[in-house]
Amino acid sequence: MVSDRGIGPDETNPGLVSAAIQAITQHIRVEGLGPGDLLPSEADMTRKLSVSRTVVREAFRSLSAMRLIDMSAGRRASVAKLDIGAMSMVIEHGVTTEQISIQQVYDVRRTIEMRTVALAALRRTDAEAAEIQKCAQLMRENYRAPEIVMEHDIAFHEAIARASHNPVFSLIINAFSGVTRRTWVIGWRTRATEEEQIRMIEGHADIARAIVAGNPQLAAEHMAAHFDKSVKALIDAGIA
Amino acid sequence: MVSDRGIGPDETNPGLVSAAIQAITQHIRVEGLGPGDLLPSEADMTRKLSVSRTVVREAFRSLSAMRLIDMSAGRRASVAKLDIGAMSMVIEHGVTTEQISIQQVYDVRRTIEMRTVALAALRRTDAEAAEIQKCAQLMRENYRAPEIVMEHDIAFHEAIARASHNPVFSLIINAFSGVTRRTWVIGWRTRATEEEQIRMIEGHADIARAIVAGNPQLAAEHMAAHFDKSVKALIDAGIA
DNA sequence: TGCTCAAAACCTGTATGACATGTTTTCTTG
DNA sequence: CAAGAAAACATGTCATACAGGTTTTGAGCA
Numbered sequence: 001m002v003s004d005r006g007i008g009p010d011e012t013n014p015g016l017v018s019a020a021i022q023a024i025t026q027h028i029r030v031e032g033l034g035p036g037d038l039l040p041s042e043a044d045m046t047r048k049l050s051v052s053r054t055v056v057r058e059a060f061r062s063l064s065a066m067r068l069i070d071m072s073a074g075r076r077a078s079v080a081k082l083d084i085g086a087m088s089m090v091i092e093h094g095v096t097t098e099q100i101s102i103q104q105v106y107d108v109r110r111t112i113e114m115r116t117v118a119l120a121a122l123r124r125t126d127a128e129a130a131e132i133q134k135c136a137q138l139m140r141e142n143y144r145a146p147e148i149v150m151e152h153d154i155a156f157h158e159a160i161a162r163a164s165h166n167p168v169f170s171l172i173i174n175a176f177s178g179v180t181r182r183t184w185v186i187g188w189r190t191r192a193t194e195e196e197q198i199r200m201i202e203g204h205a206d207i208a209r210a211i212v213a214g215n216p217q218l219a220a221e222h223m224a225a226h227f228d229k230s231v232k233a234l235i236d237a238g239i240a
Numbered sequence: 241m242v243s244d245r246g247i248g249p250d251e252t253n254p255g256l257v258s259a260a261i262q263a264i265t266q267h268i269r270v271e272g273l274g275p276g277d278l279l280p281s282e283a284d285m286t287r288k289l290s291v292s293r294t295v296v297r298e299a300f301r302s303l304s305a306m307r308l309i310d311m312s313a314g315r316r317a318s319v320a321k322l323d324i325g326a327m328s329m330v331i332e333h334g335v336t337t338e339q340i341s342i343q344q345v346y347d348v349r350r351t352i353e354m355r356t357v358a359l360a361a362l363r364r365t366d367a368e369a370a371e372i373q374k375c376a377q378l379m380r381e382n383y384r385a386p387e388i389v390m391e392h393d394i395a396f397h398e399a400i401a402r403a404s405h406n407p408v409f410s411l412i413i414n415a416f417s418g419v420t421r422r423t424w425v426i427g428w429r430t431r432a433t434e435e436e437q438i439r440m441i442e443g444h445a446d447i448a449r450a451i452v453a454g455n456p457q458l459a460a461e462h463m464a465a466h467f468d469k470s471v472k473a474l475i476d477a478g479i480a
Numbered sequence: 481t482g483c484t485c486a487a488a489a490c491c492t493g494t495a496t497g498a499c500a501t502g503t504t505t506t507c508t509t510g
Numbered sequence: 511c512a513a514g515a516a517a518a519c520a521t522g523t524c525a526t527a528c529a530g531g532t533t534t535t536g537a538g539c540a
Contacts, residue, residue, distance in 0.1 A: 016494075017301060025329075029336045041520060052495045054294075057521090061257060061298040062305030066326050068333045073521050074502030082339040086306050086326030089265075090411070093308045096269045099322040100407055108352075108408045115351040167340055168348045171330070172412065256523075281491060292524045297492085313492050314531030 016051050020059030023049055025068070028079055035081040039069060082167055087175035095179050102183050102239050103231065109176055110227040112169060113157060117207060117223040118216035120163035128163040129212045135159055136208040139201045149201070150184045156204055160211070187233040200229065256291050260299035263289055265308070268319055275321040279309060322407055327415035335419050342423050342479050343471065349416055350467040352409060353397065357447060357463040358456035360403035368403040369452045375399055376448040379441045389441070390424045396444055400451070427473040440469065 024039065033039070040048070045056040064071045067085025071077045094100035120128070135156035142148040154177050161173040191197045203226045210219035264279065273279070280288070285296040304311045307325025311317045334340035360368070375396035382388040394417050401413040431437045443466045450459035 017305075021305060025333070025336075028333075034337050035339065043520080054494060054496085058298055058301040060521095062302045065257075065261060065302030066306055066329055068329060071521075072502085075504085075520065077521090079337055080333075082330075082334050082337075085330060087330050089306055089308060090322075090325060090327050091408070093265070093268075093320075094322050094407065094411075096265075097274050097319055097322075099275065104406045104408050107355075107406055108412070111352060111355040112348075115347075166344045166347055167334065168331070168344050171334070172348070283491080294523060294525090300492095311492075312531085315491070315533080317492090 016049075016055045017058045017062070020045065020049055020051065020055055021062055024059055024063060033079045035079050037079045039077045039079065041076050082171065084171055084174040087171060088178050091175050092178050102179070102234060105176055105179055106227065106231050106234065109157075109173070110224070110231075112172060113160065113223055113227070114220050116161045116164040116166075116169045116173065117211065117219045119166065119169075120160045121211045121214050121216040121219040123165045124163040124211055124214075128159065129208075132156060132159045132163065132211055133208045136201075136204045139204055143197060143201055146185060146188050150181065150188070153184065153204070154180055156208075160207075163211070183234070183239070186237045186239065187230055190233045190237045200226075203229065256289075256295045257298045257302070260285065260289055260291065260296055261302055264299055264303060273319045275319050277319045279317045279319065281316050322411065324411055324414045327411060328418050331415050332418050342419070342474060345416055345419055346467065346471050346474065349397075349413070350464070350471070352412060353400070353463055353467070354460050356401045356404040356406075356409045356413065357451065357459045359406065359409075360400045361451045361454050361456040361459040363405045364403040364451055364454075368399065369448075372396060372399045372403065372451055373448045376441075376444045379444055383437060383441055386425055386428050390421065390428070393424065393444070394420055396448075400447075403451070423474070423479070426477045426479065427470055430473045430477045440466075443469065 024045070027033075027039065031037075039060075042053055042056045042060060045059075046053050049056065060069065060071060060077055063069045064077070065086070067080050067083040069077045070080045091100070091105070095102070095105065120132070124132070135152045138152040139149050139156070142152070158170070158174055158177065161170040164170070188197065191200055203222065206222040207219055207226065210216075210222055264285070267273075267279065271277075279300075282293055282296045282300060285299075286293050289296065300309065300311060300317055303309045304317070305326070307320050307323040309317045310320045331340070331345070335342070335345065360372070364372070375392045378392040379389050379396070382392065398410070398414055398417065401410040404410070428437070431440055443462065446462040447459055447466065450456075450462055
């Protein structure tokens with residue numbers, strides 16, 4: 001279903017540009033570069049690969065689009081810090097081209113967040129716990145302004161992922177944020193009564209409390225309940 | 241930790257190229273294009289955006305590098321089918337630049353695969369069940385050739401993800417395959433005795449049987465046991 | 481009319497040169 | 511030795527050219 005061709009991530013895809021991309025990523029690997037370290041200039045690469053600057057530029061630009069490297073005028077490109085970059089674009093592409101359904105995204109989120117919330121309960125620092133609680137609190141305080149609630153909702157889940165202390169979870173959850181931002185309001189609207197909306201916000205507070213209390217089991221249960229309700233809301237709204 | 245800037249996936253990142261990328265993705269969205277549908281030619285885009293072909297080309301090329309579009313000489317670019325594309329590059333970048341540890345990858349895989357295996361047990365078609373069993377069988381038959389065992393191992397997990405019938409899971413699991421390919425042999429080597437290696441292969445057979453039997457609970461248990469052993473092997477090998 | 485096939489039109493892949501503008505290094509000067 | 515100007519270097523964008531692949535057109539023929 002995915003990746004029917006038997007090719008790896010940086011396979012030899014005919015074309016000089018692909019070769020240049022591979023050469024750059026290999027340079028990073030071989031030289032053991034880390035975030036912030038400088039890459040060769042376009043001119044250097046042009047000479048090393050014996051191709052035109054056009055080709056080298058397209059390679060650099062592609063890596064920049066994926067946020068694997070940082071580029072800015074006048075200075076050489078550098079290795080980038082981990083960033084959702086390409087990941088969120090892949091997800092959004094899948095959703096907008098109807099190759100991925102919203103429900104499928106929610107299933108993945110549920111799976112992952114059941115874990116991040118448990119890890120967060122075990123590993124969170126006090127500062128992280130405070131931040132998570134603050135997000136829940138801000139949702140409560142702004143419950144009449146859906147857009148603001150949404151942003152704090154998203155921030156809430158991202159903060160939990162961060163508190164799991166596993167950047168891969170953060171990466172994935174953050175990659176979903178764009179999609180969430182486009183569908184969140186649908187779920188909100190199906191919660192017809194104000195009471196129901198408040199209950200949804202309190203669900204977040206429950207999660208936050210469990211994390212603060214360092215109770216992974218309870219946190220996971222509240223998270224599961226939260227997702228079950230969210231998915232139900234989407235189904236009620238007729239989202240496939 | 242991830243995405244410290246408050247920017248979305250296709251944010252207004254100064255530069256004409258970013259604008260062009262946004263214009264193209266927006267075109268896909270607005271026109272409701274699906275996989276295979278043709279995009280405007282570079283010349284069209286050049287006129288529409290009033291920028292040079294250089295800029296438009298770098299935009300197309302960037303999307304192509306992320307595998308959101310397909311390009312080939314002579315024909316216009318088209319919307320691509322879902323592909324790990326960029327996703328695996330992000331993961332590999334994170335690992336090679338030491339922003340992600342192997343253990344963190346395994347934790348994510350464990351989390352996700354506990355779910356995919358349960359879904360597979362519930363949703364697999366007979367053909368999918370057969371394929372999964374075949375992978376396990378091929379591991380057994382080739383147990384003296386580590387590289388071959390590895391490829392069938394990876395194919396095994398990918399087949400399970402496919403059988404979950406959620407392309408997002410497939411996407412993520414496939415994105416990890418590259419990293420797995422680079423570390424698998426380490427885990428294998430720590431399984432000193434032949435008996436231990438056979439036990440590892442039999443673990444896969446157990447998982448396959450549970451899927452065939454349509455028992456999600458049992459399948460998840462076997463998968464958990466498998467990952468626990470794998471992680472232990474990596475730790476014994478001194479992988480951070 | 482309908483079919484074949486070659487020419488034309490269109491498209492992407494790559495190269496080259498030019499210039500604006502931003503950044504770093506160097507060197508002069510006080 | 512410090513400050514600032516100049517030079518060197520880097521990327522950002524544009525224009526043009528041509529090779530080679532793909533689609534469309536259309537002429538000629540059955």
